[in-house]
Amino acid sequence: MPSTNHFDYVIIGNGLAGLQLALQLSSDSFFDNKQVLLIDKSDKNSNDKTWCFWEKHTGKWDHIVYRTWDKAMFHTSKTALKLSLSPYKYKMIRSIDFYKDAKSILSKKANFHFVLGDVIDINENDLVTIQTKDNFYTANHVFDSRINNTFFNKKDNYIRINQHFKGWTIETDSDVFDPDRFTMMDYRIKDGNQTAFTYILPFSTKKALVEFTYFTPQIVDDSTYDVYLKKYILDILKIEDYTITQLETGNIPMTNFPFQTHSTKHITKIGTAGGWVKGSTGYSFKHTEKKVLKIIENLKLNKLPSKGLYNKRYAFYDKVFLRVLQDENDKGEWIFEKFYTKNSVETMFEFLDEESSFYNDLKIMNALFSFSFIKAFFKTLLF
Structure with a gap:
């Protein structure tokens, strides 16, 4: 436990945005004298999601990249397109590897502190007071990854599309997959007239993540994903015998909701809560990296952290x-x-x-x- 209840910066949420921000703060000597607290209700010890992004050449995350591809497939109902991604590579990071790496680095920094807790209230005056179920803390500035409740009220005219999905990591006894080429989108199996497709990340000739994804205003029952995953695996991949070794589900907001307007003088919304997920695609990893760098620049220039984050x-x-x-x-x-x-x-x-x-x-x-x-x-x- 930290020996004080006051910090220069408090980061609420140890997800992609919170940990990327903490890592960038920790790597810059400008912040060596700043006390930073990270609060999360989870210890982040499970592989709860997968992040993918494209990037030219080498990158700062290569040491934890699980798999890369430089070729892709795109299928419509009638056509098949082979894509060479050069000069880019499509990179995949497992969340558990990201969490472990970040915690390992930050735990070696004496000015960074972790608290396991659920934030129940924040009050902003000259300082920000953060109340958890078990304690309270104060901070000069808070970076908050919790989505504002007004987003869920839906009593406005903003567009809300759900990118919702379920994926199975499957293993087979025979060689089925091309491990050098992933499938960006395959529309040969669809759910009626909705925008729905299959996404495949092959890890070897016998192992792949097969994911059925919707871009729709409404969501579906969990069993619906199973129906289309089974159908795709049988009808398209021609696989009858396989073992499901891991499940992955998610719902990423694709929206024009103005998350950024909820940042204030002493509280900056980050991650999904800050509008860092690209509305038209749901991709967030590299967008987060860029926005974190902008926040660091703003802090060093004594500017509002959220200044210039949005295009x-x-x-x-x-x-x-x-x-x-x-x-x-x-x-x-x-x-x-x-x-x-x-x-x-x-x-x-x-x-x-x-x-x-x-x-x-x-x-x-x-x-x-x-x-x-x-x-x-x-x-x-x-x-």
Whole structure:
């Protein structure tokens, strides 16, 4: 237990955002004299999720990357597209490896402290008071990864698409998978006219994560995922005998809800609660890395930590895309087919990383040009 109840920074939530922020603080000598407290109700000792991202060449997380791919497949109902990702690699990190690595590094820092607890209340004055079930703490600044309750009320006009999924890691007795090529999206098995697809990460010729994913406003019963996973494995992969060794489920918000407006002078919302998940894709790992670096820069310049974290241009693009999925959810397969077949990998990834030129943005828009997007564009512009 820490010997004091007051800290320079308190980080609530030891997930992706909280631990990336703590690691960056710990690696910068500017913060060596700052006392940092991390609070989480979980000890983070289980492999509860998987993060994937694309990256050129080597990266700062390579020492914990579980698997990489430089080739991919994309299937629609009628076509199959082989993608070379060069100069990128698609990288996968297991959450348990990330948690262990982060805790190992931070535990060696005398100014970093961990508390197992559930935050039940925060009050902001000149200092921020954090109340847990067992104790209270004060801080000069709090980084809070808890989603504001107003997001769940749904009494507004913001778009909310659920990226919800269930994945099975399966093992077979025979060689089935190509371990050098993952499947980004496969639309050959669908649930009616909804946007739903299968995602495959092969770890070897006999082992892979097979995940059935929806991009829909509503969610489904747990048994529904099982139906389509079984159907895909039997009808598409032609596998009759296999063992399920691990399960993974999740629900990632794809939304234009203004999470960032809930940050204040002394409280900065981070992670999903700060709008760090890209609205149109659900990817968050590299976006988190960039936003953490911006926060560190702001802190060192004595600026508001949340200053400059958000790009209005890409937020508008995401909103148009989400509006199409909300109004015409059956268009998902068509959208992604145009996106992947009419653009280079580099153009797509730069756009999704929010690093593209306006010229390349126009190329992306041209590929998706349709009446559905025209309607969504003007609805987004006017409302």
